[in-house]
Amino acid sequence: MLAAARAEFAERGYDKASIRAIARGADVDPALVHHYYGPKEQIFAAAIATDFAPALEAPDVVQAGGPDALGERLTRFILGVWENPDTREQLLAIVRSAVANETAAAVFRDLVTTRLMTRIAGELDIPDPKLRSELAAAHLVGVAMLRYVIKVEPLASADLEQVIAMVAPAVQRHLAGDA
Amino acid sequence: MLAAARAEFAERGYDKASIRAIARGADVDPALVHHYYGPKEQIFAAAIATDFAPALEAPDVVQAGGPDALGERLTRFILGVWENPDTREQLLAIVRSAVANETAAAVFRDLVTTRLMTRIAGELDIPDPKLRSELAAAHLVGVAMLRYVIKVEPLASADLEQVIAMVAPAVQRHLAGDA
Structure with missing residues (x-):
């Protein structure tokens, strides 16, 4: 999921990135992304901590x-x-x-x-x-x-x-x- | 036209800005924008020279x-x-x-x-x-x-x-x- 989030934010920027696309990239349900990370800004925080x-x-x-x-x-x-x-x-x-x-x-x-x-x-x-x-x-x-x-x-x-x-x-x- | 171009580039960024939208903002034909300024990068050059x-x-x-x-x-x-x-x-x-x-x-x-x-x-x-x-x-x-x-x-x-x-x-x- 983190790899999919990093790719999505890198390609589309924070504004345009969607949790749905991250879920699709990780081949999981969008609800699971939200369950693990919370809202978009927290996914972004996890992604940039790695980048x-x-x-x-x-x-x-x-x-x-x-x-x-x-x-x-x-x-x-x-x-x-x-x-x-x-x-x-x-x-x-x-x-x-x-x-x-x-x-x-x-x-x-x-x-x-x-x-x-x-x-x-x-x-x-x-x-x-x-x-x-x-x-x-x-x-x-x-x-x-x-x-x-x-x-x-x-x-x-x-x-x-x-x-x-x-x-x-x-x-x-x-x-x-x-x- | 220059004001419309500055507004369009500021709002949508270089990537997303379109000559069509600039023409609409200036209430002129897109061909006229192109005639005066040339391609998008030359319109951008004129816009940022002002900004x-x-x-x-x-x-x-x-x-x-x-x-x-x-x-x-x-x-x-x-x-x-x-x-x-x-x-x-x-x-x-x-x-x-x-x-x-x-x-x-x-x-x-x-x-x-x-x-x-x-x-x-x-x-x-x-x-x-x-x-x-x-x-x-x-x-x-x-x-x-x-x-x-x-x-x-x-x-x-x-x-x-x-x-x-x-x-x-x-x-x-x-x-x-x-x-």
């Missing part, structure tokens, strides 16, 4: 080393997830649903807040750790949007190591609590 | 002062465009079409490249001016995504001046060509 799983390892990346190279580790990890065509398509499907629909945005926001930002902020010994880790994340989100989604040149074709070298210091400053 | 017009003033903002406070001027200007509910909806409609459809992304990319990034890069006396102005833009795009679209807290409710104060130095470093 977003690669990015959810970011807090482990933050923990796996000292604070000095944190910006570089996190930048390399997040851009690495986007470099992979399979995980890129999964993230892109989530972004499409979240920018198109307020409920999908709220479900994604809860996932990002509880499973990603709160955990990363908990590792930081700086003022305003949540706000600063969100600004660091914002930079990486924006680079991903322009490089992998809108594909603006020269950023889209720039060498990954050059991009990491130019972005990591800004991410590091946010996470270190610098001005 | 994206507020952001296209950014190069003037870059020019209107010295290089030292450039990051702060540009950050204040772009977040100001997003703070306005009307222009926010226009930008959001473009983002929705561009993340959902490759052709719409290409049309938006051309607009951003020729009317925004090339002009801003032309004002900068640094190495890799295009790449660096795109990284500065990426940071602002990401802040807009998390603050105004996904609405992650505390960033979504943070005081605008605090956000500008925390983001502008990173934008400034990109535009000044610092590491």
Whole structure:
């Protein structure tokens, strides 16, 4: 059922996805989908928790080393997830649903807040750790949007190591609590 | 016709928008829409050139002062465009079409490249001016995504001046060509 839900949300977006189609894809009764997951937004929550799983390892990346190279580790990890065509398509499907629909945005926001930002902020010994880790994340989100989604040149074709070298210091400053 | 096209693309997205519906909205024959604008992607180009017009003033903002406070001027200007509910909806409609459809992304990319990034890069006396102005833009795009679209807290409710104060130095470093 989860695989059918992920496929349906990826193909049709949150708005257009139907529990009936998910049930058909899983070859079960629609009532069973509802029984297991509840309403559409809860099915979506379960689907994106799986699709977003690669990015959810970011807090482990933050923990796996000292604070000095944190910006570089996190930048390399997040851009690495986007470099992979399979995980890129999964993230892109989530972004499409979240920018198109307020409920999908709220479900994604809860996932990002509880499973990603709160955990990363908990590792930081700086003022305003949540706000600063969100600004660091914002930079990486924006680079991903322009490089992998809108594909603006020269950023889209720039060498990954050059991009990491130019972005990591800004991410590091946010996470270190610098001005 | 342009107003009808903007309304149709905003409401239904690039994929679903039809020339027939645009013609109906403008109370003209579909052949006339095609005669004036050509195929759908050219109508979309004309529509987003109007919807994206507020952001296209950014190069003037870059020019209107010295290089030292450039990051702060540009950050204040772009977040100001997003703070306005009307222009926010226009930008959001473009983002929705561009993340959902490759052709719409290409049309938006051309607009951003020729009317925004090339002009801003032309004002900068640094190495890799295009790449660096795109990284500065990426940071602002990401802040807009998390603050105004996904609405992650505390960033979504943070005081605008605090956000500008925390983001502008990173934008400034990109535009000044610092590491």
